Amino acid sequence: MEKSGIFVGLDIGTTSIKVIVAEYLKNQINIIGVGSELADGLNRGVVVDIDRAVQAIKKAVAQAEEKANLEIKKVQVGLPANLLEIEPCNGMVAVSNHDGSAKEINEDDVIRVTKAALTQQLPPEREVVDVIPDEFIVDGFDGIKDPRGMVGIRLEMKGVVYTGPKTILHNTLRCVERAGLQPSGVVVAPLALTSAALSDGEQDFGSILIDLGGGQTTVAVIHDHKLKYTYVDQEGGQFVTKDISIVLNTSVANAEKIKRNYGYADSTLAPQDEKFPVEVVGQAEPVEISSEYLAEIIEARLTQIFNRLKRVLDDISALKLPGGVIITGGQAALPGVKELAAEIFDTNVRLFIPQQMGLRHPSFSQVIGQVEYGCHLSEIEKIVKMAVFPDFKQFMPIAELANIETQTNQINKQSIEEKKNKKEKSGNRFEGIKNFFSTFFD
Template sequence: MEKSGIYVGLDIGTTSIKVIVAEYLKGQLNIIGVGSERSDGLSRGVVIDIDHAVKAINRAITQAEEKASLKIKDVQVGLPANLLEIEPCSGMIAVNKQGDGAKEINSQDVMRVTRAALIQQLPPERQIVDVIPDEFTVDGFDGIKDPRGMVGVRLEMKGVVYTGPKTILHNTLSCVERAGLYVTDVVVAPLALASLALTDGEQDFGSVLIDLGGGQATAAVVHDHKLKYTYVDQEGGQFITKDISVVLNTSLGNAEKIKRNYGYAAGFLAPKDETFNVEVVGQADPGEFTSEYLAEIIEARLTQIFNRLKTVLNDISALQLPGGIVITGGQAALPGVKDLAEEVFETNVRLFVPSQMGLRHPSFTQVIGLIEYSAHQSEIVRVVKKAVFPEMELPASISPESGRQAETDELENQVRQEEVSQKKVDRDHKGTFDGIKKFFSTFFD
């Protein structure tokens, strides 16, 4: 159930930075402010120049503040799926530390069992970026979604942990903080996209979600309402623009305009008799080209990207999932993307475009998804996440009920001081990273 309040989504993309201010009221999402600026200081989804990125973020935030007529302080931020790894985790604790009988389970116990599940040796360059609980078990009774308030002796948790490069998380959060903003939630980008772009059935039976961005193309496999696998291809819309620039011998700025105004993803859809003029470098007179010729340039690059994605997805049998493929992202706006994708992937393909007034463009899917994901995030997920990011505050719009707020406030100091101590954790991660194929053979059972 969504929580009423104000939410601000911040999508730091390779080619553009988008900010959306939305109000959830009586189950309705109302967009009250939008900011969109060209990115600076990013390459292929990763921050490479913090100072330039901060300036671009500030410009987008200022736009959104002016339109929403409010000061933005807290934001929900998306994290790219670059080198993301997904691993099951489990942990168990004694609810009563003194061991003298059953005790009512509270948020502190949930956070302790989460930390117990996260005891693992990570390489120094990697960091846990998110944890999603699947179920809790109290004294052998499993399938519990929220154990708080129950009485028990032993508490177990099974879930999924996402880890990523430490530099990506650090640089992203550093940019947001230097822009004078406070991060209330960090969301793995494919999770946010799936919450908006995929139907309940597609998330349940399994689908492939492809985000065609400006800097890269990301494929995410969602099954049983869980993110099972991600793959990032390091080519996106910028490469299409560069191809047009090189072939037509024109500037990158002109190439981008040409792509947007006359581009088609599939050559057979381009009008045969449509032509356009192009400022050619080194020539006084503009050159004349056909939309069909332009479409051939675009189709060649997109076909390469799709074929690489197809190879990876075939290796894990993801294209056999009944939900097929859902495509979104800025480059999905090119006419004919769906037709080309169906031809390459040889499965059913659906194009997703947001339905919100004024934002009906696939480039806004990510930032709207951030808001949707945060607004619908359950309280128990927030408590689990606080074990990973103890410094993050619960945004006022999604604070727990008053009966549990005092407990959560008390935990903020305890989390920083309490050291995890337990005699034994009953878990076995043997073979977790033995290979993607083996991973999927068990994860899809």
């Protein structure tokens, strides 16, 4: 059955909250609704005030609902990579019959072997966020992607488990629920971002994905289509804005406007003869500032961030990966970011900008990635996630939920009709029982 339906992505960022409603049909994703609201109650990607964050989420959702002309109930939620840990996992269970003979492997067996792989002692402050299966092994035969329907006695699973701070997971999901929404899926943000930003070859041979966000900068190393490493630098676009505000002695709001309208990440690319007025605190008349001077302020902070990232990536030899560096996120919109990064990282660098109509800005990369991740999630991956989150429906695409509910209703209706027919044939003395069961099933 072809997967289709409506998918909703929710990106709870430090500086903005974005919601995208997408229609997935015939392997095509069409954006039908967008909502964007200034974030509140967050600091460096983490929720610090649930009430304020909930209000901002509600406003973004309302905008997307109005444009898409539908009510949003379920959303794909991204979790920040703060203190994320990635570890291999391995589990094995017996799947034979009571007499010891081989039996057909089903979904329950997949869930059991996943739970067996997750039997590890975690500190009380950490929790399993996600688990991704690499392969299944049936009676020693490895490389199996989906063991359901196969016959065997012993089932093994090898995969990767992601664990994160329990506080981040709880607070994020709490905000979603208090905003009147249900999580249709939970995904680590860098993992979702790779779905949109990286090509198949970049994911296969290895690449470095840098998300230049407002509150923090996240680095993800991808190789063999797997998230191998993450690092979060606690500085982002907000620090650039604050630098401009302090150096030019202007308000933060003015500094943000100046950065967007006149900012360059590489001072050598800034127009040397361009000047613009700046409202300075304590002075009645605006002061003229050159674009080159502004670029030097921006470049100084971004250079610090990139140099820290380079030291981290050098330690794990990630910069030798053939895919190079892919940069996205809101701050990637600054002219000259690509050139500055190429100079510091000394490797090939490219920018990722979404090409969806009306969303051609790198700040929408994350939320688009969440939608694409949900659309392309395989059935076996959803079943594996049941071991972490028992409610399977949370991870079912909306369209599949509708199909399942429709099929269930049809089965129930068929069962009701069969029962009614049997009661009618049994005679009038069973009329009371027939009415009871008819009412009960209805």
